[in-house]
Amino acid sequence: TRPDLILAAASPLHGYARFSIPDPADQILHSATHLFHEGEWEHGLRDLVDLDTLLRGYGQNAAFWNTLTARAAQLGLGKPLFYGLRYCHQLLETPLPPDLLQRCPGRPGRLGTAVMDALFLAAFATAHFTCRNWFSSAATLCLYVRSHWLRMPLHLLLPHLVRKSWNRRMEKLFHKGAAAAQPNP
Numbered sequence: 711t712r713p714d715l716i717l718a719a720a721s722p723l724h725g726y727a728r729f730s731i732p733d734p735a736d737q738i739l740h741s742a743t744h745l746f747h748e749g750e751w752e753h754g755l756r757d758l759v760d761l762d763t764l765l766r767g768y769g770q771n772a773a774f775w776n777t778l779t780a781r782a783a784q785l786g787l788g789k790p791l792f793y794g795l796r797y798c799h800q801l802l803e804t805p806l807p808p809d810l811l812q813r814c815p816g817r818p819g820r821l822g823t824a825v826m827d828a829l830f831l832a833a834f835a836t837a838h839f840t841c842r843n844w845f846s847s848a849a850t851l852c853l854y855v856r857s858h859w860l861r862m863p864l865h866l867l868l869p870h871l872v873r874k875s876w877n878r879r880m881e882k883l884f885h886k887g888a889a890a891a892q893p894n895p
Contacts, residue, residue, distance in 0.1 A: 712785060716740075734768040735781040742794030743787055746830075749857030751850050755837035761794050762802045775807050779814055788816020796823075797830060829853055 720730035732740065741764060745757045768774050782791040792814040798804035799811070811817065818826065832849035835841040858871065 715785065733781075734764075734774065735778045736785075738764050738768065738778060738794070739782055739785060739787045739791060742790040746790040746793045747857055747860050749850075749854035751833040751836050751853065755834050758794075758797055758801065758834065762798045762804045765795070765798055765804050765806075769805065772807075775810055779810070783815040786816075788814060789818065791815070792817045793826065793830065797834070801834065829856075 716732060716736050717730070719733040719736060721733070723729040723731055731737075738761065741757070741761045745754065745761060768778075778791070779788075782788045792811065795804075795806060795811055795814060799806050817823075828845070829849045829852055832843070832845045833853055835843065836846050836850060855871065862870065
């Protein structure tokens with residue numbers, strides 16, 4: 711991503727010359743990128759609702775949609791935009807122009823879409839414990855690993871994940887041992 715392009719398109723905040731507001735397209739791309747590139751899904755559905763709100767607000771201007779897809783192509787953020795549009799429309803019935811998903815830059819193929827549908831839909835279902843199923847944990851683990859893979863090469867990713875897993879395991883053992891050492895009242 712090119713932060714210089716995002717900063718150049720920002721508008722000064724009225725009454726606060728030192729602060730700027732990102733362009734509407736950049737707000738949506740930022741929201742979609744965080745949602746679909748992060749590996750923590752505790753608030754995934756809430757973040758999708760936030761994205762839906764932005765799309766509904768800015769999307770009332772018909773010309774906005776072309777600006778949004780062009781900006782996504784320019785910044786190389788077509789894939790997170792595609793996922794954001796797809797799941798907002800599918801889960802929240804966000805109104806979109808009829809051909810928008812087809813012309814979205816970075817749109818994955820059928821197999822990629824099917825795999826990501828399975829993972830993302832299972833992850834969104836973790837918003838409440840009653841919605842979780844046998845696949846939820848595996849899906850969120852896969853998305854967690856994917857989020858790291860998007861940010862670092864494999865030779866750094868594998869040791870990083872092993873270290874995190876080891877630290878998490880040691881922390882659980884420590885807390886279990888500390889709890890066992892507590893005297894019973």
